[in-house]
Amino acid sequence: MGSRLAARLSFIPETIAELRKVVWPTRREALHLTVMVLIVAIAVGIILGVVDYGFSEFADKIFLWGR
Numbered sequence: 442m443g444s445r446l447a448a449r450l451s452f453i454p455e456t457i458a459e460l461r462k463v464v465w466p467t468r469r470e471a472l473h474l475t476v477m478v479l480i481v482a483i484a485v486g487i488i489l490g491v492v493d494y495g496f497s498e499f500a501d502k503i504f505l506w507g508r
Contacts, residue, residue: 466474
């Protein structure tokens with residue numbers, strides 16, 4: 442039981458030590474990466490929207506054929 446508590450308590454200092462080793466991006470790098478993520482997210486959203494619209498039109502033609 443005591444070793445479990447010790448393991449849980451040692452987690453926080455170990456985590457802090459690991460976070461100190463992290464090489465954080467500069468402000469410019471973070472901004473650049475943020476813009477890239479936004480561009481990719483918007484592009485994927487547009488592509489999925491177009492594909493969804495295409496499938497919707499295709500399904501309407503198949504299921505509502507003759508109406």
